[in-house]
Amino acid sequence: MTIERLQKMVLASDNQGKLAEFGRLLSPLGFEVQSQGFYQVAPCDEPFETFVENALHKARHASAATGLPALADDSGLCVAALNGAPGVYSARYAGNSGGAHLTKDQRNCAKLLADLNGASNRQAYFYCVLVFVRHAHDPQPIVVDGFWQGQVAEQLTGAGGFGYDACFFVPEHGLTAAQLSDEQKNLLSHRGQAARALIARLSVQKTG
Ligand code: IMP
Numbered sequence: 001m002t003i004e005r006l007q008k009m010v011l012a013s014d015n016q017g018k019l020a021e022f023g024r025l026l027s028p029l030g031f032e033v034q035s036q037g038f039y040q041v042a043p044c045d046e047p048f049e050t051f052v053e054n055a056l057h058k059a060r061h062a063s064a065a066t067g068l069p070a071l072a073d074d075s076g077l078c079v080a081a082l083n084g085a086p087g088v089y090s091a092r093y094a095g096n097s098g099g100a101h102l103t104k105d106q107r108n109c110a111k112l113l114a115d116l117n118g119a120s121n122r123q124a125y126f127y128c129v130l131v132f133v134r135h136a137h138d139p140q141p142i143v144v145d146g147f148w149q150g151q152v153a154e155q156l157t158g159a160g161g162f163g164y165d166a167c168f169f170v171p172e173h174g175l176t177a178a179q180l181s182d183e184q185k186n187l188l189s190h191r192g193q194a195a196r197a198l199i200a201r202l203s204v205q206k207t208g
Contacts, residue, residue: 009033012062012072014043017162021186022071025195029202033071041065051076051088055131056141064136071198075128075190077164079112079152081121086112090164109156109167122151124168128190130198142201146193150177161185 007030011019014037023033036043044061046054051074058072076090086093090108098107116122125147132142153169158178165177170188177185186192 007032008068010039010041010062010066010068010070011035012044012058012070018073021191022195025199026071026202029199031202036062036065036070039066039068046074046088049088051127051129052131052143052145054088055129056133056143059131059133059141060136060138063133063138067135069132069134070136071130071132073128073130073191073194075126077112077124077126077168079116080123081116081119087127105163109164112152112164112167113155116152122153122169123149124152125149126164126168126190128194130194132198132202142198142205144194144197144201146190146195146197148188148190148193 009026009031011022011033013019014035016035019033019035026033041062044058046057048054048057055072055074058074059070062068062072063070074088076087078084078087086108091104094104094107094111096107098110102110127145127147129143129145151169151171153167153176156166158166158176160180160182161178165185168177169175170177170180173180173184177189180188
């Protein structure tokens with residue numbers, strides 16, 4: 001099996017940060033990555049209860065709409081004391097509760113801290129799955145994932161990152177993810193680990 005001829009790739013996301021990150025990682029392998037928005041592809045829904053099903057659904061959708069190989073990711077924060085919540089619902093955990101003056105990330109973090117108020121078990125991990133399909137009906141999608149173990153902090157700290165970074169405490173650094181540099185976060189994070197696993201898989205297939 002070879003993917004030698006497949007140089008263009010569509011990212012099933014319109015997140016410019018992810019586009020830049022995956023573009024940098026995949027260009028040495030000869031891939032030119034564009035977001036689905038670049039190809040006028042509207043985002044699809046994420047109806048499933050597992051990360052991998054949502055990522056596969058997004059990848060197939062982007063590939064079907066463009067005729068290109070596609071990469072999708074799905075990620076979230078899983079908290080032990082909440083039986084794995086917010087999990088696949090991380091992006092929309094708080095809904096609109098908490099006030100329209102707050103950003104979505106601020107509402108989600110505020111709800112998480114409130115839900116864990118007084119909890120002694122603050123163990124949590126970030127999870128990321130990446131799915132790559134060569135075409136919309138690819139029977140052998142490449143699926144890789146990564147975990148990042150940490151704790152839910154008692155309060156928000158740090159101005160970097162996004163999402164739950166300001167309430168994700170990284171014990172080995174004594175800092176929240178929002179206080180780490182981009183390079184430090186990439187070395188440790190669920191997404192960084194999954195991305196490196198994907199590179200390894202694609203590299204094997206490029207030369208295989
Ligand atoms: P998605 O992968 O863009 O669907 O992200 C799902 C949600 O999980 C995001 O909206 C964030 O709330 C959260 N999340 C995923 N990865 C991270 C991260 O690296 N830091 C902070 N929050 C994250």
